[in-house]
Each structure stands twice: as structure tokens, then as C-alpha cells.
Amino acid sequence: xRRAFLILVPYIWLLVLFLAPFLIVLRISLSDPALAIPPYVxxxxxxxxxxxxxxxxxxxxxxxxxxxLTGDDLYWKAYLSxxxxxxxxxxxxxxxxxxxxxxxxxxxxxxRATLMMLVxxxxxxxxxxxxxxxxxILGTEGYLNQLLLSVGVIDAPLAILNTNIAVYIxxxxxxxxxxxxxxxxxxxxxxxxxxxxxxxxxxxxTSAFWLVTVxxxxxxxxxxxxxxxxxxxxxxxxxSLLGGSDTxxxxxxxxxxxxxxxxxxxxxxVAVILLLILIIPIILFQRNEQKQREMDG
Amino acid sequence: xxxxxxxxxxxxxxxxxxxxIRFKNVTKRFGDFTAIDDLTLDIYAKEFFALLGPxxxxxxxxxxxxxxxxxxxxxxxxLDGRDIVGVPPNKLAVNMMFxxxxxxxxxSVYDNIAFGLKRGTMDKxxxxxxVDEMLRLTRLQQFAKRKPHQISGGQxxxxxxxxxxxxxxxxxxxxxxxxxxxxxxxxxTQFELMDIQEKTGTTFVIVTHDQEEAxxxxxxxxxxxxxxIVQVATPDAIYETPNSTYVADFIGxxxxxxxxxxxxxxxxxxxxxxxxxxxxxKTDLKAGTKCTFAIRPEKVAITAEEPxxxxxxxxxxxxxxxAYLGNISTYHVELPDGKVIKAQTANDRRIARxxxxxxxxxxxxxxxxxxxxxxx
Amino acid sequence: xxxxxxxxxTSLTLGFxxxxxxxxxxxxxxxxxxxxxxxxxxxxxxxxxxxxxxxxFLDAAWVTIKVGFWSSTIATVLGTMAAYVMVRGGRFFGxxxxxxxxxxxxxMPEVITGLSLLLFFIAIxxxxxxxxxxxxxxxxxxxxxxxxxxxxxxxxDKSLEExxxxxxxxxxxxxxxxxxxxxxxxxxxxxLLAFTLxxxxxxxASFASGPSSTTLPIKIFxxxxxxxxxxxxxxxxxxxxLVTVGVITASLVMKRNIARARxxxxxxxx
Numbered sequence: 001x002r003r004a005f006l007i008l009v010p011y012i013w014l015l016v017l018f019l020a021p022f023l024i025v026l027r028i029s030l031s032d033p034a035l036a037i038p039p040y041v042x043x044x045x046x047x048x049x050x051x052x053x054x055x056x057x058x059x060x061x062x063x064x065x066x067x068x069l070t071g072d073d074l075y076w077k078a079y080l081s082x083x084x085x086x087x088x089x090x091x092x093x094x095x096x097x098x099x100x101x102x103x104x105x106x107x108x109x110x111x112r113a114t115l116m117m118l119v120x121x122x123x124x125x126x127x128x129x130x131x132x133x134x135x136x137i138l139g140t141e142g143y144l145n146q147l148l149l150s151v152g153v154i155d156a157p158l159a160i161l162n163t164n165i166a167v168y169i170x171x172x173x174x175x176x177x178x179x180x181x182x183x184x185x186x187x188x189x190x191x192x193x194x195x196x197x198x199x200x201x202x203x204x205x206t207s208a209f210w211l212v213t214v215x216x217x218x219x220x221x222x223x224x225x226x227x228x229x230x231x232x233x234x235x236x237x238x239x240s241l242l243g244g245s246d247t248x249x250x251x252x253x254x255x256x257x258x259x260x261x262x263x264x265x266x267x268x269x270v271a272v273i274l275l276l277i278l279i280i281p282i283i284l285f286q287r288n289e290q291k292q293r294e295m296d297g
Numbered sequence: 298x299x300x301x302x303x304x305x306x307x308x309x310x311x312x313x314x315x316x317x318i319r320f321k322n323v324t325k326r327f328g329d330f331t332a333i334d335d336l337t338l339d340i341y342a343k344e345f346f347a348l349l350g351p352x353x354x355x356x357x358x359x360x361x362x363x364x365x366x367x368x369x370x371x372x373x374x375x376l377d378g379r380d381i382v383g384v385p386p387n388k389l390a391v392n393m394m395f396x397x398x399x400x401x402x403x404x405s406v407y408d409n410i411a412f413g414l415k416r417g418t419m420d421k422x423x424x425x426x427x428v429d430e431m432l433r434l435t436r437l438q439q440f441a442k443r444k445p446h447q448i449s450g451g452q453x454x455x456x457x458x459x460x461x462x463x464x465x466x467x468x469x470x471x472x473x474x475x476x477x478x479x480x481x482x483x484x485x486t487q488f489e490l491m492d493i494q495e496k497t498g499t500t501f502v503i504v505t506h507d508q509e510e511a512x513x514x515x516x517x518x519x520x521x522x523x524x525x526i527v528q529v530a531t532p533d534a535i536y537e538t539p540n541s542t543y544v545a546d547f548i549g550x551x552x553x554x555x556x557x558x559x560x561x562x563x564x565x566x567x568x569x570x571x572x573x574x575x576x577x578x579k580t581d582l583k584a585g586t587k588c589t590f591a592i593r594p595e596k597v598a599i600t601a602e603e604p605x606x607x608x609x610x611x612x613x614x615x616x617x618x619x620a621y622l623g624n625i626s627t628y629h630v631e632l633p634d635g636k637v638i639k640a641q642t643a644n645d646r647r648i649a650r651x652x653x654x655x656x657x658x659x660x661x662x663x664x665x666x667x668x669x670x671x672x673x
Numbered sequence: 674x675x676x677x678x679x680x681x682x683t684s685l686t687l688g689f690x691x692x693x694x695x696x697x698x699x700x701x702x703x704x705x706x707x708x709x710x711x712x713x714x715x716x717x718x719x720x721x722x723x724x725x726x727x728x729x730f731l732d733a734a735w736v737t738i739k740v741g742f743w744s745s746t747i748a749t750v751l752g753t754m755a756a757y758v759m760v761r762g763g764r765f766f767g768x769x770x771x772x773x774x775x776x777x778x779x780x781m782p783e784v785i786t787g788l789s790l791l792l793f794f795i796a797i798x799x800x801x802x803x804x805x806x807x808x809x810x811x812x813x814x815x816x817x818x819x820x821x822x823x824x825x826x827x828x829x830d831k832s833l834e835e836x837x838x839x840x841x842x843x844x845x846x847x848x849x850x851x852x853x854x855x856x857x858x859x860x861x862x863x864x865l866l867a868f869t870l871x872x873x874x875x876x877x878a879s880f881a882s883g884p885s886s887t888t889l890p891i892k893i894f895x896x897x898x899x900x901x902x903x904x905x906x907x908x909x910x911x912x913x914x915l916v917t918v919g920v921i922t923a924s925l926v927m928k929r930n931i932a933r934a935r936x937x938x939x940x941x942x943x
Contacts, residue, residue: 002845007765010755010815014774017812021793025785028792038795096691099684106681115685117924122692125916126873128890128897129909133695136702136901141711143698176692234782236876241897251784258788268792271785282780366835386838399836403854412850413840464840 029268030061040265065269075253075270079277082250085164085239086232089171093228094221096172097179101220102213104180105187116184123177131170131241138166138242162244170238175231179224186220187213219292226285233281234274250274306516307531308341315378317342317468317500318363323372325358325524332358333369334524342467345494345501347511349547350521356504359521360470363502364393377467387416392466396473398457400445406456407432407441413464431459434493451482458490462497471503475510487513508548512536520544536593541673545591550627552597552638558588558670565670570634577609580670592668594641599628600660601652609665614638615658630661696913703906710901720907730908733892737872740803740888744810745867751811752818752867753860757848759819760826761834778816786813787880794881801883809881810871817870818863825859865923869916 031040042060069075104115122130137143138161145157160166190213198208214221236251243249250270258267308314316339325333332355340346348356361367362374365386374381381389392413400409410431414424432438435455440448445456454474461469474490475483491514494501505511511518512532519529520543528540539545542553556569560582567576567590576590598604604611617637618629621644628640640661653659703721707714724730755775762768778786790809794801833855837847853860875890882888896905 003762006754007758007762007771010751010758010775010819011767011771013751013812013815014755014771017790017793017808018774018778021789022785024792024796025789096688099680100688103677103681103685103688106677107685108677113928117920118689118692121917121920122696124869124920125696125913126890126909128873128875128893129699129912130696132893132897132901132905132909133699135897136710136906137695137698139711139901143711146711173691173695176688180688230780231782234784236784237894241894251782254784254788264792267788271788274782275785278780278782285780364835364839366838386835387841387843391839393836393839395832395836397830397832399830399832401833401836401851401855412837416841416846460836460840 025268025271027061028264029065029272030063031265032062032064033263033265038264039262065265066273068266069269069273074248078248078250078253079273081248082233083277085167085171085247085249086229086235089168089175089232090225090229092168093172093175093179094225097176097224098183098221100176101180101183101187101217104184105190112188116181119177119180119184127174128237130174131238134166134170134173134242135161138169161242162247164243164247166242167239167247167249170242171228171232171235174238175228178227182223182227183217183220186217190216219288219295222288223285223292226281226288230278230281230285233278306343308344309339309517314341316340317344317377318502319373319375320359321373321375323359323362323369323374325355325362325367326370331524333362335372336524336526338519338526338529340500340502342500343498345491345514345516346503347515347518348502348504348521349506349508349511349518351506351547354521355524356506356521357472360393360472360502360504363468364391364470365389390464390466391468391470392461392464393470394457394461394472394474396476398445398453398477400453400456400460402445404444405441406437406443406445406448409445409456410460410463413460417464427463431463434462434496435459450477451486454478454486458493462493462499465497466499468500468502471501473505474503475507476505483510484513490514512548520547522547538669539591539671542589542591542671543673545669545671550594550639550641552592552594554590554592554636554638556588556590557585558582559585564665567670570632570636573612573632573634574610576668577665578668578670579666582670582672586672589671590668591671592663594627594639595625596663596667597638597640598662599630599640599642599653600662601657602660604660604662608662610667611660611662612638613658613660616653616655619655628659630659699906700910700913703903703910705903705906708903710903710906720903721911724904724907724911727904729887730889730892730904733887733889736803736886737889740806740810740878741868741871744807744814744871745864747807748811748815748818748867749860749864752815752863753822753856755815755819756821756823756826757852760823760829761831775816775819778813779820781813783874783876787877790877791880801881802886805881805883806878806886806888809877810867810874813877814867814870817866818860821863821866822856822859825856829856 028040031042033039034041042057100119104112104119107115135142139145140157140159140161142161144160145154148154149157160169194212194216195208198212199205203211234251235249236255239247239249239252240255243252251274254267254270254274257263257270261267318338318340320336320338323333323336324331334355336355336359348359350356358367362369363376363381365381365384365388368382376389376391386393401412404412407428410428411424414427419427428441429438432441435458437452437455437459440452440456445453448456454477458474471490475486478486487510490501494514503511503514512535515532517529518532518535520527520535522543528535528544530538535544536548539548545551546553554567554569554576556567556576558565558567558580559575560566560580563579563581565578565580565582565588567578567588569576569590578590582588598608612632614630614632616628617631620627620629623644625641625643628642630638630640632638638661702710702713704716704718705713706717706719755771758765759772759775765771787809790805790812791801794805799805829852833851834847837851838844842850873890874888875894878888879891879894882891893905893908896902
């Protein structure tokens, strides 16, 4: 009895507030926009009775919005440029994050807890504020340009804010902890005598790094990349604050489609397709996690 | 091997005695895996009963069914004549001492022991007295206020024991109770356990993979293998007259010689190798059959000189290896056909005065009652 | 021996500079006299004063804290239940769907979660306000709580619960008097995480909020779109300060507890 209660409460909560909303998105993506409240047709007509009403409703569903999206350049480009931005910034995060994780794993044991806290601390501070901090730095009159101009490296201020470069910087900055922590966890577990064995068997320090350290931190690297890539793909705040008007990211398109154009069916369709794109990396990520659990097993 | 002091305590031989616990054709399956296979067993009140076997033999499953943590797939389990299948653990007058001790880390030693009492029928006012009694029994009085992580491993083991005994259960289950202790402490604790069992008069069922532990503490031992009980008997009977090569091999050291037994009256003549004299041994077997002759190393005498003619069995060989264990030495003697027999002697004289060493020819001999003829 | 090379030292220094410099600059310039945020014109705390006069921000902060408190509290209860069901529940009908729903919000883009919840609230004709934000935040943060709590439950010695049952507890009593006190630190950590996520959330709150219920992130976002302002710098500094103090205090308390436990163990062994 109590067990049933324990299962049912969170279950029903999630069914109602997670699954049902998503089914509504799916349903609206199959409908047509209309000048009405709510702004889409068909609606379930209660007068027809429940079952005939549903049958009638379903018979009016179509894939028109999906055809529209695939036919329109804007959406294609938005998905592709989201993918491109997510891939590039994931790679950049790895480039920045790996040396940090590596340095942490090699630091004296008594420092490690502190270093770990220093990596996690920004994660607890507001995401919005961390993105906001870069507006002041990257702007035409921002601190970075002031510094570079005063040193004399450049003659005219660089236009970084409101470009894709600013978006890359923003993603790398905000998601860096997600990359550093799993890699650090993998490197920290590594037995030092493995490196000594590799050197004993004739490796140089550099080749020991590439042949032993990197392969052994593979699961951490993969986990970190997915943890950055998945949220970056649907990112909204960073492109809208740091990106320019030509920065196309699908999260931003969805937002505008909904709030500015009030086109619910298209916004819903954009969401469904984004989710379909995300399913592949999510499944790959879970496989990687499972593999790691088995290895730790 | 030590035996409980009351030699007269043998309710299993008394047909009028009612068992406390009765397993009737119990089978337990986990998916495709059969953990317990059609097992029937009686355990009597006040027994110190040991379930002995390698890991995965089903002994822990058997115990967990007694505790109410698992339900048999088929069959019945009776406690004091009442069927307990399906009765949840909190409704059973059975307590368990867990392998990990499972002491509640957030509660003091005192509160750990009082935990079960507060959830029983005991009058609130009587609880402190009972806890003190248990603390005294396990010599933990001065640790009552400590938390489990503030005491040593041996003390934790005693807290676990005190906690499970506090409710005065009809039956106490002990899951590898000494497994986490080092060897010296384990031996001391074994005697303490027997002492406490006797004092409280509780029936103990212990699960262990340590044959020495089972032999030391138990009134009866059940040797288990792959979900079935191979033999149930007193420790000395298990050791002296194992009913199968599995039991003989599992308990202590043994020489196993395969051969064919021909029956001559109440003795068997076992042909086991060409050109070797037959082994004669007393047996109940009625007809000739394939068999295994099992003999403990300490029952094989090793001598440099030829043993007298009246020794029933005599073979010659040469010393291959000597394992010096301090109080005893084990000699590995190779017979002409390549078979190696182990013989054990007490080192009652200085090692320098030993009369034979590596490669020396020696005689092995034993009487016709020293070994057993096994057909399983 | 681990060799901590100059390369390691450099990458740590640069890495942490990258992580912290932007925030340090933000903090410093919040004390700037001038309204022109990029030009230093002397020390002043006047923007903090102005911030405290700004009722719109104060109202938004109050809404945010209310939403954070309620959503993280409900999420902690539901998330702990979900974690318990996932780790200890055994098999039940629809288990795969259940665990899928528990983990999916972790990887779901916020825009999709927000959009779907908004469409749902409209479909059931629920007026948007504090209640809808609480519902929305509870739903996604309960999943984080359940991940935190279930990772603790997985390493939890199951025989502790069995021992409690064995000593006469009902399953509920065993949970209340044994399991809960032991997993309490992870439940508290889950609550803190849920609270921070709620304070931090812009996207889902934007979808789920109504005109009368603006949260602080929504307010900040609309202000920030127009550029950097000294008030926002001051507000950010306060938020960074609170979090820093909170996290450092928490970690010091934890460190002290660990040290004390270690000392106890040494005493026991000695």
C-alpha cells in the first residue's frame, strides 16, 4: 500500500507535468495556426462526444509544419548553425578544460579539494550573471578592447560582442566545469605506476601521455563533451545576449517563433525536431556512462 | 576439534523431540538460477547450527528465508510449528546479525541496542535495564555513548550481537559473524559466542564458509553445495565419517584414492593401482563397486623402517616435499606409480633429529579403520 | 610520484584566471562611481543604494525566493521518493517509462521544457503566476534531486534497512528512523541544488510566468539586453557574494565533520 503511494506520487507528477505537456507540444505541431484563442486548429469539439471527437481531431492532423520547416532555408540554417556552434564550442571547451583537469589531477593531494571547489563554485553562481559579465568585457568599449588598445596590440577596437566568437567564448566559459569535472575524475583514478611502467618500457614522457593518459581518460572526455554539447545545442541565453542578429541558434528561433510571431504550431514543430536531433547524442552519452559504470563495476 | 561441552545434548537423535525449525521441500529460484533445491531440514531448540559451504552454495539464501527477507518459491518453513512463509521480518521472533553488522551509524551503541526494544512490546521503563544487561553480557558498558565509528571492529561485532539478542529472539541468525575480524580475534570471539549462546539458551544458526569456525562453535554442521545439503552431522562425524568425497575434501585435508572395492565380509579390498597391494578398510558396503578411499593425512603413519606385518595397509614411497608448519609437518610421499599421498606427523622432537628428509625412501601405513570408503 | 610540471602550473593559473577574472571585474566595477561602466571614476557604493530603492527588483527578488523555496522543498520530497523508488522499488509496471521521465528533464533543452509547460498550462486553463513557476521548477529540479539522492542510496548498505526491519520496524518506520537520517546530507545537497537551479532559471520561468509574477532572472535579462548597467553589476556582486559565502561555509562545515570523524576513528583504533 505504502509502496504504491511512494511510486504513484512522483510517477503521476511526472506524467502530468512532463509527459502530458510534451504530448501537447506534439499534438500542436501537427495542427495548423489560426487567428483564434488558442491560436491553432483543429480543436477538440466536446459537442461531438469524446470518442468521435478524438477521431475527428486526429483525422485533421497533418505534417504540414514539418514540410514547411524542411522547405524553409531559415530553419535548416538554424539547425545546422546550432550544430556547428555546439560542435566547435564543445571542442574548444575540451581544449581549455583538459589541461585544467590534468593540472588538477597532478596537483599535490592537499590542494585537490580546494581546486575542485574552485571549479564547482562558478557553477553555483548565476548562469545569467556569468554570461552578463562577458558583455562588459567583449564590447567595443569593453575591458578587453581597452586593454589591447592601451598596450598597442591593435589600433581599432575589435568587434567581438554580437558575433559567433562571443557565443563560443560564452559557451566555453559557462560550461567549462562540466568538461573539467568528468575528465578530472577519470585522470584522478589513474594509477601513476602505469606511467612509470610505460616509461620503463621505453616511452618518452610525451608518448606516455598520448599512449596511456589520454586513452585512460577517454570515458571522462566523452562524458564531458556530451555534457557540453547537449545543453549547448538548445542554448538560448548565450546567443541572445552575446550573439549578433545573424547568430542563428535553434533555441533562439523557437523563442522568437513563440513570443514574437505567436506561431504555436511552428514553435512546437521546431521543438519536436530539436528533440529528435538530440536523441542520438543522448543515447550515445548513456551508453558511455553505462560502459564506465561497468568498468568501475 | 573442540565440541560443545554437553555431549548428551543431541535432540536430533530423540524421535519424540519437536524441531524448532522445519524446512519442508523448500526450493528457491532467482530467475533461472536455483539457489535452494528441494531442501528438507530440521533444526532443534538450543542448537548451535552451522550452515557451511563455499560462496554461492545457497547458505545465505537459506538463512535469509528464516529471517523473512526471502520467500521460498515452493515448500514450507515452520518455526515452532507455525508456517512463517510470507511473514515479514518485523513480525518474526527471529533476529539476525548481519555480515556487515549493519550498525546504525547515526545512533550510539546504547541506542543501537535499544532500537529493537523500542519497537517491541517491552514496557518503556524496562528498556534501560535490558540494554544494560546486554551491555554487560558483551562487556561494552564503557562504550554505551560512543557512535559505531568510534569503536574497534571487535567491539562493533559485539554491539551487533547485543542488538540482535536484546529482544530475546527464539532464533538468532548469524551471517558470517566473524568474517571481518582478524584471525586471533576471531578465535577468541568464537568461544565468546559459544559462551553467550549457552548463557542465553538461544538457538543460533550461523552461516560461514570457514570450516574451522563451523567445527569449533557448532553442535551440528550442515555442509551445503549448489543448493542442497550434502551432509548434516556433528563436527566429529563430519570429519571422521564424511558421506561423500565433497564433504571429505571440503573439511580439512584428505587423501582421495580412486579404485574398485571388492567386498569380503565387513571389509572392502580396494584395487587402486597396478602392482600395488590392495587397500583394506572396514565398510558397510554390501556389493563390489567403484569407490573412493578417503584418509586424513594425520591417520597415515610415516616411518623409515618397515612397519610391522599386522598393520593392515603398507606402501613404500619416497619423500617428495615437506611442509613444516611448526607443530606439525606434512610429508608429500610419491608412490612408485606416481600417486602422491600426504602424511602428517606431530613435531614432538627437534627438526634436526628427524629421521628422513627429501628423496628418502619411507614407509606409509594405516589401519583398516583409519579411512572411509565413499561411493558418492 | 606525480610530477607537477610548469605546464600544469601554467594551465591551472590560466584556467582559473579565465574562470574568475570576468566575475572579479564585475565585482570591482560595481563600486565604480561613474554610470559609464567601462570607465573607472572612483570608488562608490551608490549603485547598491539605488538598487535597494528599486522596488521592481526587490519585488522580483521576493518572488524568486518564494518560488525557490517552495519548488525546491516540493522537489526534494518528490525527488527523494523517486530516487527511493528507482533504487529500492524493485520491478513495477511502467518502470522504464518512469526512469525515462526522471532522467529526461536533465538533458531536455530548457526552451522545450518551458514551451511544453506553457502550452500545458494554457490547455488546462491555469492562470500563469507564482503557482505555475513553482510547478515548472519543481518538475525539472526534482530530477536533479533524485539523481543526487539516488547516487547516495546506491552506495547505502541495504542491510541497515534490513536490520531495522529485523528489529521490528515497519518499512515506513525503517525509512524514517534509519534511512532518512543517514542520507540526510544528500537530501540537503539536493535541496540546495534545486534552490540554486530555481534562483538561476530564466528560460522556463519566462514561459511559465505571468505578467504579475516576474522573477529576478527575467528582470535581469530584460535589463541586460539593453546593455551593462551599474545597478546590475551591484546586484550581481551581491548574488556572487552570497553564493561564495554559502559554498565556502558549507565546505568548511563538511571538512570539519570529516576531520572530526577521522579523529574519532583514530581514537577508536588506538
